[in-house]
Each structure stands twice: as structure tokens, then as C-alpha cells.
Amino acid sequence: MTNKKLQETALVCFSGGQDSTTCLYWALSRFESVQAVSFVYGQKHALEVEVARRIAERAQVPFEVLDLSLLSQLTDNALTNPAMKMDEEQPAGSYPNTFVPGRNMIFLTFAAVLAFQRGIRHLVAGVSQADFSGYPDCRDTFIRSLNVSLNLAMDTSFEIHTPLMRLDKEGVWALSDELGVFDVVRYETLTCYNGIPGEGCGHCPACNLRRHGLERYLSRKKRTE
Numbered sequence: 001m002t003n004k005k006l007q008e009t010a011l012v013c014f015s016g017g018q019d020s021t022t023c024l025y026w027a028l029s030r031f032e033s034v035q036a037v038s039f040v041y042g043q044k045h046a047l048e049v050e051v052a053r054r055i056a057e058r059a060q061v062p063f064e065v066l067d068l069s070l071l072s073q074l075t076d077n078a079l080t081n082p083a084m085k086m087d088e089e090q091p092a093g094s095y096p097n098t099f100v101p102g103r104n105m106i107f108l109t110f111a112a113v114l115a116f117q118r119g120i121r122h123l124v125a126g127v128s129q130a131d132f133s134g135y136p137d138c139r140d141t142f143i144r145s146l147n148v149s150l151n152l153a154m155d156t157s158f159e160i161h162t163p164l165m166r167l168d169k170e171g172v173w174a175l176s177d178e179l180g181v182f183d184v185v186r187y188e189t190l191t192c193y194n195g196i197p198g199e200g201c202g203h204c205p206a207c208n209l210r211r212h213g214l215e216r217y218l219s220r221k222k223r224t225e
């Protein structure tokens, strides 16, 4: 990318998955300085945080973990409850049981408090409304609304950046390639709901989505070469 970098700092909400890793590198291409924050909330796969830490270290980005385990106390979902079997298909008319109500709202809100403390006004989140499950707090309308609320709450001028908002998974692969980190994203990240890094377990909804996007991207790339 040839864009001139903004002489400011961005704080990336970072989980070590495909989307937020692409966002981390997107931020590094746009901002003079980048920091990352991860959240633990009782996920079954604690490895997620270690993967995130490793990727941040490699990218030489300061990394912080915030404990939001209160979330698993408040909600019952397949990401934090080991006894709950994850929906592999989206149930008709409702969200899959991997939906954690308010999760992105809470993450972004805590990230904003941290950013405020550090004098940072740019926040980056890897949410996408093209996401298959259509989680409501991934939609652009919500993000804009939260942006206004956070500014009012802290009397400041945050800017929430969502570079993946209108991209499907194929588009996210294309962006990581454009940023020169296709292999990092492909082999180092953890997206799988069953906690297996890289290509993952191959059958959970996150793996399916990731793999279909990758196949589409690779076949498009082949056609245009």
C-alpha cells in the first residue's frame, strides 16, 4: 500500500484470528504507531490469547490483555460453555449459539476507555456485516451509533475504523495478500471454534467460512495470473 501514514496511534481490538490479524496489518500500513488489545472472557480456547500475543510480538506491536470474564457469567453460549455443543448450521430465524450478546459493544467500549487513558483516538475492529451470522453488533449502523455514544460518553473524538465492514471472507483474504501478510494470516492465526490454529479443524462454522473464502480467493487469483 502506498498511502501516506497518519502520524497518529491506532488501538486494534485483536483476537489473533484471520479478521483481526488482517486489521492489525491494515493499521500498521495506515498509522505511524499501532497497539493491540485482546480480551479474555472465559473462551474455551485459552490458546487464542497466546496466538494473539505471538502475532503481535512478531509485528512488534505492544499487546495488552484485558480480563472480561464477567461476560461468561452473564451469558450462556457455545464459546464459553464447555457443555454446550456448538451449532454447525445457523438455526432458522435466530443466531447460532456462538452468539455472545453485546460482545463487540463491550470490547469496543473497554478498548475506548483504554485508548482514552493512552491519548489514542483511533480504534480498529475487524467486524464485518457481510459475516454469515449477521451478528447485530457487527453491523455498520451499530458501529456508527457506538462511535457517537463513546464520543459523547468521554467528550472526545474517537474514530472507529472497520476496514472489513463490507468484505466477505474472500475479500479479507485478498486484503491480507495486498498487505503482504497472506501467509501469516493463513498459517499463524486462530479462527477455528475448536481451537486449532492455521487451517483449523475443517468443519466448524468458522473453519467452513474461512476455507470457502480461501478457495474462492485462490481460484480468482489463479484466473487473473
Ligand code: ZN
Residues within 6 Å of the ligand: 191, 192, 193, 194, 195, 196, 200, 201, 202, 203, 204, 205, 206, 207, 208
Ligand atoms: Zn474449526
